[in-house]
Amino acid sequence: MTPTWFRTLLLLSACQAIESAHLGRVRQAGTTTCKAVPGSEDWPAPGTWKALNESIGGRLLQPTPLGAVCHPGHASYSPGQCPVVQAAWFTEPLHSDDPVSAYWNNWSRDTCLPDPRAPCSSDGYPVYVVNATTAEHVKAGVDFGPLMPPSRLDVSKQARKNNIRLIVKNSGHDYLGRSSAPNSLSIWVHHMKSIKTHPDGFSPTNCNVAIDGLAITAAAGTQMLEAYRATALLNRTVVGGNGRTVALGGFMTGGGHSILAPHYGMAADQVLEMELVTPGGDIVIANECQNTDLFWAMRGGGGSTFGVLTSVTIKTIPSPQVTTLDFAFSTAAENPHAFDAITYFVSKFPDLADAGVSGYPIIFNTVPNTSDGGRTLVTGVVGKVIKLHTRKASEILQHLDPLLAHINATWPGFAFFTNITTHASFGLWYEDNFDPSPVGFSSVMSSRLLDRDALTADLNATKRGLERFSAGGQATVYIVSGKGVRDARPQGGGTAVHPSWRRAYVHATATVNFASLDAAARDAAIAQTKGFAAGLRDLAPDMGAYVNEASNWQQTFWGDNYARLLQIKRRVDPEDVFWCTPCVGSERWREVDDLLCRI
Numbered sequence: 001m002t003p004t005w006f007r008t009l010l011l012l013s014a015c016q017a018i019e020s021a022h023l024g025r026v027r028q029a030g031t032t033t034c035k036a037v038p039g040s041e042d043w044p045a046p047g048t049w050k051a052l053n054e055s056i057g058g059r060l061l062q063p064t065p066l067g068a069v070c071h072p073g074h075a076s077y078s079p080g081q082c083p084v085v086q087a088a089w090f091t092e093p094l095h096s097d098d099p100v101s102a103y104w105n106n107w108s109r110d111t112c113l114p115d116p117r118a119p120c121s122s123d124g125y126p127v128y129v130v131n132a133t134t135a136e137h138v139k140a141g142v143d144f145g146p147l148m149p150p151s152r153l154d155v156s157k158q159a160r161k162n163n164i165r166l167i168v169k170n171s172g173h174d175y176l177g178r179s180s181a182p183n184s185l186s187i188w189v190h191h192m193k194s195i196k197t198h199p200d201g202f203s204p205t206n207c208n209v210a211i212d213g214l215a216i217t218a219a220a221g222t223q224m225l226e227a228y229r230a231t232a233l234l235n236r237t238v239v240g241g242n243g244r245t246v247a248l249g250g251f252m253t254g255g256g257h258s259i260l261a262p263h264y265g266m267a268a269d270q271v272l273e274m275e276l277v278t279p280g281g282d283i284v285i286a287n288e289c290q291n292t293d294l295f296w297a298m299r300g301g302g303g304s305t306f307g308v309l310t311s312v313t314i315k316t317i318p319s320p321q322v323t324t325l326d327f328a329f330s331t332a333a334e335n336p337h338a339f340d341a342i343t344y345f346v347s348k349f350p351d352l353a354d355a356g357v358s359g360y361p362i363i364f365n366t367v368p369n370t371s372d373g374g375r376t377l378v379t380g381v382v383g384k385v386i387k388l389h390t391r392k393a394s395e396i397l398q399h400l401d402p403l404l405a406h407i408n409a410t411w412p413g414f415a416f417f418t419n420i421t422t423h424a425s426f427g428l429w430y431e432d433n434f435d436p437s438p439v440g441f442s443s444v445m446s447s448r449l450l451d452r453d454a455l456t457a458d459l460n461a462t463k464r465g466l467e468r469f470s471a472g473g474q475a476t477v478y479i480v481s482g483k484g485v486r487d488a489r490p491q492g493g494g495t496a497v498h499p500s501w502r503r504a505y506v507h508a509t510a511t512v513n514f515a516s517l518d519a520a521a522r523d524a525a526i527a528q529t530k531g532f533a534a535g536l537r538d539l540a541p542d543m544g545a546y547v548n549e550a551s552n553w554q555q556t557f558w559g560d561n562y563a564r565l566l567q568i569k570r571r572v573d574p575e576d577v578f579w580c581t582p583c584v585g586s587e588r589w590r591e592v593d594d595l596l597c598r599i
């Protein structure tokens with residue numbers, strides 16, 4: 001089957017965006033207000049790059065985009081490899097194992113898709129990549145540029161002369177494109193992988209504190225599956241996400257939600273210590289006793305903003321048994337009571353979470369019925385919910401059966417599906433239940449955190465909000481917060497995640513996909529998503545959204561924490577060594593086509 005994306009590609013005119021980028025570059029090149037681009041006067045000379053390469057033992061890469069294997073005329077063109085890359089394009093490892101590839105096409109500006117009919121250049125990708133395996137490699141990348149006057153640095157250091165745009169890539173999962181940028185030097189931390197166990201508890205460095213329980217120190221490139229597998233061997237687990245290739249770097253710095261969070265708190269709440277490279281190029285330890293502002297900001301304040309995480313020490317928890325209910329209920333899309341039933345169900349989530357149920361329900365709104373080949377349209381909820389520390393079906397059915405029975409008895413025309421499975425440990429559960437979502441296309445995501453009030457105070461308002469939010473066809477209403485997040489006691493007293501996480505029960509997301517190389521489709525998707533987002537913003541105006549999974553910003557991501565985050569950012573990174581958008585402190589620069597310029 002040809003994926004829709006390849007089919008759509010045919011219809012589209014490719015070159016406009018790319019051409020205007022070139023014009024922009026020519027117009028602005030050499031000005032001091034923008035970062036250098038290859039060919040501009042201030043782009044480092046070959047010898048300068050060579051010296052950087054030598055300083056990191058030959059680990060500097062100048063990668064070719066993956067898609068070039070499909071394009072005759074490119075050095076890496078390979079009629080044999082092209083179908084292999086095309087087939088793997090929708091899977092995660094292809095992108096996470098590549099130095100520059102991102103999971104979502106438009107963050108590389110669609111400049112080299114694996115389709116011979118599309119254009120292919122390196123324009124949307126970093127120019128050079130530091131393939132880091134140690135903190136020293138990361139430091140070498142940070143010290144190379146961007147510009148930094150000597151007054152900002154230790155006397156022992158040389159001023160940074162290179163006016164380079166710097167980014168950090170780990171897996172390349174980012175929904176916001178923060179791990180991709182044209183004309184940049186990328187610090188690629190994917191190969192920073194090691195996991196060290198502290199079986200008898202952990203004492204933060206130079207800190208007179210003893211923290212009980214088995215902890216691990218994981219390098220920042222460690223991916224979720226690796227963290228789960230390593231801890232499963234010890235009959236433990238981590239509070240982790242559901243994707244397999246999400247890496248700790250972006251996950252932890254964003255806060256990290258988890259199906260275990262309603263019990264144990266967010267991933268960032270488990271952090272005991274971090275090692276990072278600061279914008280000034282210092283390799284430092286941050287914990288509750290030293291660099292406490294960084295320790296706070298790096299747990300939820302966002303990736304590639306306050307420094308580059310090189311390793312993180314986190315608590316583990318005893319691996320719980322898990323009982324899972326996979327369920328669905330659905331009705332004909334024209335059933336006038338479809339959203340009465342959905343709203344009733346979702347309004348019970350706070351009670352479910354308080355009773356120890358967490359999970360990943362998804363609302364579907366007027367989508368083709370898969371059981372009849374799409375002849376009819378259906379609306380409903382599908383997903384999985386779990387209960388920990390038990391393998392008894394009744395332990396979860398006692399909570400869900402009454403809700404389904406109420407829907408069945410109250411509104412006609414619903415069909416139900418349920419299936420129970422049990423697992424002896426969370427690690428085994430994860431191997432069967434990880435998030436298999438495809439990647440390799442383009443989308444806009446909006447999200448909102450919902451508290452008990454938003455879900456229960458006025459069901460008419462909740463219904464309107466959920467209907468609007470899911471109008472694109474699908475919306476997640478994940479039960480990934482609650483008691484455990486509210487009562488979490490992070491080391492040092494707090495983290496930088498939006499304060500409304502502590503009141504939230506549900507993390508809701510809605511995503512609109514759009515065709516590659518089609519600016520009109522992209523703009524329509526952005527506008528549509530804004531409409532969906534407004535549905536839940538109106539419902540829960542005093543809540544916020546999860547930075548790793550949304551496209552809105554400042555107050556929305558960090559609420560009242562923003563002022564402190566901005567103050568820390570200005571102090572630790574006065575020259576904006578790390579710049580990304582939408583990230584704390586990014587207001588002083590903007591992207592003009594493929595240039596990054598001061599405002």
Ligand SMILES: Cc1cc2nc3c(=O)[nH]c(=O)nc-3n(C[C@H](O)[C@H](O)[C@H](O)COP(=O)(O)OP(=O)(O)OC[C@H]3O[C@@H](n4cnc5c(N)ncnc54)[C@H](O)[C@@H]3O)c2cc1C
Nearest residue numbers: 170171172173174178241242243247249250257303304309
């Ligand atoms: C299929 C799928 C499932 C997901 N499931 C979950 C989930 O269950 N829970 C959840 O919370 N999120 C989930 N996410 C979202 C995920 O947390 C974010 O996409 C996250 O940003 C990925 O981090 P990364 O380091 O892997 O990605 P990247 O794209 O490489 O990086 C993301 C951001 O972090 C920065 N960054 C990366 N490494 C470092 C570092 N070492 N130091 C400083 N900054 C760094 C990057 O510069 C960028 O700004 C999921 C995403 C997908 C696509």
Ligand SMILES: *[C@@H]1O[C@H](CO)[C@@H](O)[C@H](O)[C@H]1NC(C)=O
Nearest residue numbers: 053054057058059060061062
């Ligand atoms: C860096 O040095 C290594 C080893 O000498 C070399 O193979 C590699 O091509 C160099 N990288 C770049 C970008 O020139």
Ligand SMILES: *[C@@H]1O[C@H](CO)[C@@H](O)[C@H](O)[C@H]1NC(C)=O
Nearest residue numbers: 059061063099131132133191
């Ligand atoms: C990056 O470094 C890792 C670890 O040394 C190595 O295995 C990998 O091949 C390197 N990647 C590239 C593209 O050179």
Ligand SMILES: *[C@@H]1O[C@H](CO)[C@@H](O)[C@H](O)[C@H]1NC(C)=O
Nearest residue numbers: 234235236317318319320321
């Ligand atoms: C694993 O831990 C659980 C408690 O979390 C315990 O009941 C079980 O016996 C342990 N299994 C092994 C093999 O140690």
Ligand SMILES: *[C@@H]1O[C@H](CO)[C@@H](O)[C@H](O)[C@H]1NC(C)=O
Nearest residue numbers: 330331332369371372376378
């Ligand atoms: C979906 O199609 C199947 C097969 O025709 C049918 O039994 C079912 O009722 C349909 N679902 C809805 C909600 O209409």
Ligand SMILES: *[C@@H]1O[C@H](CO)[C@@H](O)[C@H](O)[C@H]1NC(C)=O
Nearest residue numbers: 404405406408409415416417
């Ligand atoms: C729904 O109600 C019908 C009878 O009214 C019953 O046969 C069926 O088992 C019920 N289904 C569920 C899931 O409760």
Ligand SMILES: *[C@@H]1O[C@H](CO)[C@@H](O)[C@H](O)[C@H]1NC(C)=O
Nearest residue numbers: 326417418419420421422432
């Ligand atoms: C129920 O779950 C079991 C175990 O995962 C699976 O083998 C079975 O196919 C599922 N049943 C249905 C009807 O989906």
Ligand SMILES: *[C@@H]1O[C@H](CO)[C@@H](O)[C@H](O)[C@H]1NC(C)=O
Nearest residue numbers: 106107109443444445526551
């Ligand atoms: C990529 O899509 C996002 C929406 O997710 C949009 O904000 C951004 O401008 C797009 N980037 C490019 C280069 O088109």
Ligand SMILES: *[C@@H]1O[C@H](CO)[C@@H](O)[C@H](O)[C@H]1NC(C)=O
Nearest residue numbers: 456457458459460461462463
């Ligand atoms: C909700 O809507 C129904 C039907 O429109 C109406 O009867 C009811 O009074 C409304 N409830 C509230 C609390 O507004």
